[in-house]
Amino acid sequence: xxxxxxQALEIERVKMFSEKVSRVKEELSKDVVGQExxxxxxxxxxxxxxxxxxxxxxxxxxxxxxRSLGRVLGLPFSRIQFTPDLMPSDVTGTNVIEKDENGRLNxxxxxxxxxxxxxxxxxxxxxxxxxxxxxxxxxxxHKVTVAKQTYEIKEPFFVLATExxxxxxxxxxxxxxxxxxxxxxxxxxxxxxxxxxxxxxxxQKTMLETAETVVDGETILEMRRLASTVPVIDxxxxxxxxxxxxxxxxxxxxxxxxxxxxxxxxxxxxxxGLITAAKVRALMDxxxxxxxxxxxxxxxxxxxxxxxxxxxxxxxxxxVDNVISMIIKETRxxx
Amino acid sequence: xxxxxxxxxxALVLVIIKALLIxxxxxxxxxxxxxxxxxxxxxxxxxxxxxxxxxxSFGLSFLIVFLSxxxxxxxxxxxxxxxFDLKEKMQTMLTHRNSEGAIYELQRQDxxxxxxxxxxxxxxxxxxxxxxxxxxxxxxxxILALVINxxxxxxxxxxxxxxxxxxxxxxxxxxxxDYIDKSSxxxxxxxxxxxxxxxxxxxxxxxTTAKEKNMYMEQALDEIYEETDNSSLALELMSEVxxxxxxEARALAIMLNYYDWPLYDEWDKYVDSVAKLRNEFxxxxxxxxxxxxxxDKISFMVNKLSDLSSKLLTAITKSKISENDELTxxxxxxxxxxxxxxxxxxxxxxxxxxxxxVEVLGYTEAQRALDDTILALNSIIYKALSDHKVNTDTGExxxxxxxxxxxxxxxxxxxxxxxxxxxxxxxxxxxxxSGGGGIGAGPTFGSDDLVYDPNTGxxxxxxxxxxxxxxxxxxxxxxxxxxxEEKLALEKYFAILQDGFPEENEEIQGEDTNE
Numbered sequence: 127x128x129x130x131x132x133q134a135l136e137i138e139r140v141k142m143f144s145e146k147v148s149r150v151k152e153e154l155s156k157d158v159v160g161q162e163x164x165x166x167x168x169x170x171x172x173x174x175x176x177x178x179x180x181x182x183x184x185x186x187x188x189x190x191x192x193r194s195l196g197r198v199l200g201l202p203f204s205r206i207q208f209t210p211d212l213m214p215s216d217v218t219g220t221n222v223i224e225k226d227e228n229g230r231l232n233x234x235x236x237x238x239x240x241x242x243x244x245x246x247x248x249x250x251x252x253x254x255x256x257x258x259x260x261x262x263x264x265x266x267x268h269k270v271t272v273a274k275q276t277y278e279i280k281e282p283f284f285v286l287a288t289e290x291x292x293x294x295x296x297x298x299x300x301x302x303x304x305x306x307x308x309x310x311x312x313x314x315x316x317x318x319x320x321x322x323x324x325x326x327x328x329x330q331k332t333m334l335e336t337a338e339t340v341v342d343g344e345t346i347l348e349m350r351r352l353a354s355t356v357p358v359i360d361x362x363x364x365x366x367x368x369x370x371x372x373x374x375x376x377x378x379x380x381x382x383x384x385x386x387x388x389x390x391x392x393x394x395x396x397x398x399g400l401i402t403a404a405k406v407r408a409l410m411d412x413x414x415x416x417x418x419x420x421x422x423x424x425x426x427x428x429x430x431x432x433x434x435x436x437x438x439x440x441x442x443x444x445x446v447d448n449v450i451s452m453i454i455k456e457t458r459x460x461x
Numbered sequence: 462x463x464x465x466x467x468x469x470x471x472a473l474v475l476v477i478i479k480a481l482l483i484x485x486x487x488x489x490x491x492x493x494x495x496x497x498x499x500x501x502x503x504x505x506x507x508x509x510x511x512x513x514x515x516x517x518s519f520g521l522s523f524l525i526v527f528l529s530x531x532x533x534x535x536x537x538x539x540x541x542x543x544x545f546d547l548k549e550k551m552q553t554m555l556t557h558r559n560s561e562g563a564i565y566e567l568q569r570q571d572x573x574x575x576x577x578x579x580x581x582x583x584x585x586x587x588x589x590x591x592x593x594x595x596x597x598x599x600x601x602x603x604i605l606a607l608v609i610n611x612x613x614x615x616x617x618x619x620x621x622x623x624x625x626x627x628x629x630x631x632x633x634x635x636x637x638x639d640y641i642d643k644s645s646x647x648x649x650x651x652x653x654x655x656x657x658x659x660x661x662x663x664x665x666x667x668x669t670t671a672k673e674k675n676m677y678m679e680q681a682l683d684e685i686y687e688e689t690d691n692s693s694l695a696l697e698l699m700s701e702v703x704x705x706x707x708x709e710a711r712a713l714a715i716m717l718n719y720y721d722w723p724l725y726d727e728w729d730k731y732v733d734s735v736a737k738l739r740n741e742f743x744x745x746x747x748x749x750x751x752x753x754x755x756x757d758k759i760s761f762m763v764n765k766l767s768d769l770s771s772k773l774l775t776a777i778t779k780s781k782i783s784e785n786d787e788l789t790x791x792x793x794x795x796x797x798x799x800x801x802x803x804x805x806x807x808x809x810x811x812x813x814x815x816x817x818x819v820e821v822l823g824y825t826e827a828q829r830a831l832d833d834t835i836l837a838l839n840s841i842i843y844k845a846l847s848d849h850k851v852n853t854d855t856g857e858x859x860x861x862x863x864x865x866x867x868x869x870x871x872x873x874x875x876x877x878x879x880x881x882x883x884x885x886x887x888x889x890x891x892x893x894x895s896g897g898g899g900i901g902a903g904p905t906f907g908s909d910d911l912v913y914d915p916n917t918g919x920x921x922x923x924x925x926x927x928x929x930x931x932x933x934x935x936x937x938x939x940x941x942x943x944x945x946e947e948k949l950a951l952e953k954y955f956a957i958l959q960d961g962f963p964e965e966n967e968e969i970q971g972e973d974t975n976e
Contacts, residue, residue: 136563355564359556361539362549414568417548 140352143409146341147173147349150198153337157194158187159328160321167310167427168195168286170410173349174402176309177265177285179250179300179431186314187325188288192246199346200339201243201282208253210296214260218270219277235272240264241279243343247287251297258304261285265307282346302432309399310424311431349406356405358416363401365461366421370397372457373433373450383452387439392432399428418461426450464576465538465551472537475584480527482592488519489599493606501611515603544585547575622671626662629947633866634662637859646855647787647848650688654859657684661863678869682860689856691849694782698792701776709741709769710776720846735835741765742831744824758824766816766831770796773812787845795838809837931955 147169154165164180168191171178180188189205196203206217219238223231239245240261250258264270265285270277287308289300305311317325341349372381374391384391404420411420430446439449492515498504499511532540538551554572557565638658641651657680664677695717703714716738719731742765744758773796782789798811810818815834819827857874864871934955938948 133563133566137567140563140567352564355562357553357557357560357565357568359549359553361552412571413548413550414564414571415548415550415553417550419548 139348140409140414143349143352144412146345147410149340153198153340154191154194156337158191159324160317161187161191161314164191164312164314166407166410167312167424170403170406170424171309172199172282172284172346173353173406174309174399175282175350176399176403177287177307179287179289179305179308179311180314181289181291181311182314183292183316184290186316188286188314189246189248192244192286194337195286196244198337198340199244200342201284201346203244203246204239204242205246205248206239207248208250208257210252210254210298212253212257214257215272217257217260218264218272221273221275233273235275235277237277238270240270241277243280243282243284245283245285247285249290250287251289251300253298255298255301258298258300261287262304262307265304280343282343282350305431306393306395308431309403310427312427313430349409353402353406353409356408356414356416358401358405361461362404362416362418362421365418365457366400366404367397368460369421369425369454369457370394370400370429372453373429375436381453381456383449383456387435387442387444387449387452389434389436392429396428396432400424403428418458422454422458425454464573465534465541465554468541468576469534469537471584472540473531476527476530476532479530479589479592480523482596483526484519484523486592486595486597486599487522488515489596489603491515491518493599493603496603496606497609500606500609511606540584541576545576545579547572550575619672624665624668624671624674626665626668626674629943630665630866631662633862634658634665637862641855641859644851644855646689646852650852650856653688654685654856657681657688658859658863660684674867675869678863678867681863682872685856685859689852689859691788691853694780694786695788695846695849698776698780698782698788701780702773704779705772705776707768707772709738709765710772712738712741713769713773717842720842721850735839739832739835741769743828755824759819759827762824762827762831763816763819766812766819770812770816787848788842791838791841791845794841795834809833927955 150169151162151165158165168178170176172195182188192205193203195201206212215238217238217240219236219241221233222236224234226232247261250261264279264283268279268281268283270279370392371377371379372391373384373388373396374380375384375386375388376391377384380391400421401416403424404416407420407424408414408416426447429450433446433450435444435446435449492511495504495511495514496508499506499508534555535552538555541547541551542549550568550572554569557568638655641654641658644651646654661677661681664680665674668674668677699714699717702710702717705711712734716731716734719727719734722728722731742762744753744761773792777789777792777796784790794811796811797813799808799814810830810833812834815827815830818830822830861871863869934951937943938951943951
């Protein structure tokens, strides 16, 4: 194929991006009522290659969302229910001893539930830190090492963890390092009355997911590659880095909001995540460049689990999201 | 990029408009403020300078604003993104205008499409009012500066200087009246001047302030000057005679001009002028070889006499001098009377009368008669001009005396002559003009200069008059007429007259010299 033909084909692929996303969202809406923002963020994370931490009360459709997502994306799905007695090997898998045809004993790796493209880590904060840390390598490197043997996980790989914000007894809060591995932390709100009615009405008919597969793993990877080509001008890049820097109260040129309300700020991964996710969001929006608005829209999800507010903010009844909004507002003034 | 280029053009126009508005504002403000300062005399310079500075400020501010607002493509792209909510599409397009790849191609297309879709394509003019306001404010200052004129503070009224006519001053004015009465000036003028001085005495007695005193003094000085300034009358008459534009008329004008020869020591010029006039009536014999008859000579003389008589009468009429004036009467008699010299006891004919007798007398006899006529004119015109001169001198003396008495600036009197240059020296006599007379710059007297003595009506040396006054003052001082203070003041006064004014750094004691 000539260069011109290649370019034409590439243009066609880029143009199809938002169409494919629309189809995914359309199919998901058959099984999941409302939660459009959550769905959008989850799709962005999947395409961008990030992981998502969902925080919400039980029964708001978190598991259903992941299951439907697996169906729509045509990807294998697995669910791990985290409990205090869950062992790391229960997640990653373990070597078992087997007799071969000749009667000799051999070890054989028996992959755990993590070996799927879509993994739902339900109530991840109920597991012990040891088990939680077993997730670190997988989430960051998409690899599992058991008995000095490393196993690669098939791409695309996506972890969607959930937390229950209400029940804190017997939980082990995720360490900051592990939190940082999640691209987004999304707050799943209780559905509105109309949405609740729709949920009840839908589940009275059938509990089974009806969404159909519209893309596959290859397509997701292709979409990821296309998203990575979206141009980001220095102005936007600087804004994203400024925003992340402004969450750090210890920095001299940080914003006044951070100095007043933030205990510690977000890691560089936050800036990377912002830009990567913003590229996907731009394409989903039918644009071919990243805008400042993309950064603003994604900043709360990217930053809320990466920064910790101080006592002053708590005393003034300011949530993390409130503080992030204030930081965004102050940072935007200079851009 | 085409549509972006169009916006660049629009942005440039907008920047020029803004720069113009600021330029107008600043230029008007600077020009107006400067004009106000100049008008209020805070800065002492030409108002045109405000115009110059206004234009300079306009140019400079226009340039500064234009350069600062002009910006570049990047700034324009950012502005477009912000104003039309283009989500950084224009900036991205500009940054990657030369990048190759499908995504860049799509991005550029998307940016252009987005810009094309905007309905209201005009720039945000929300802040244009700031520029308009600056121009309006500047213009307002300029208009105010042009319209408002400084209100000059009313000059503070001069302090009323009290005045009271002293007995000494009154006595001096009475003495002046006596001088005038005894002077040789003509009676009519004498009465008028005496009346003026009497009015002055009455007015000064009533005056309580220096302002009132000055008012009466100026009135008296005007009246005396009006009555006694005859030099301009004589000048006017001489001008009219000159204007008749014949050789004999002009010769007569020159001769009349030199009748005051004693004042300027110009006897020679006077004699020359008489000879010149006389020669105008002598037949020169025509071309060599011509046969000249007695009739030709007589005819020549008759014509000349008649013509000069006629021209002289015309000049007298045109000069608007009073018919009763001595000079008018004298010249009329010279022009037409049968007897012009009664004083000499001889019967002398005037010009027109002589013209009628030339034929009877014959050419030679008529020439002798003309000599008598001119001689008679000399006599009567000298008297007439002397009367004029006496009047003028007495008037000037009276005015000077009044000014001296009341410490008032003494006017400088000037008596212009009709002709200044001498007769027959290159034929350069030309009249100065008919104007003149009155008060002006003139010479000061030395002790040996001749000045008019109002007591005798003769010219004596100034030093002699000064000695006479000093003796009079000394006698009165010795007789105890004056107080010690007055005596000191008078001595100081005479010392100044004798030696001149002291240098500026020398202190003068007893400055009140009017007493």
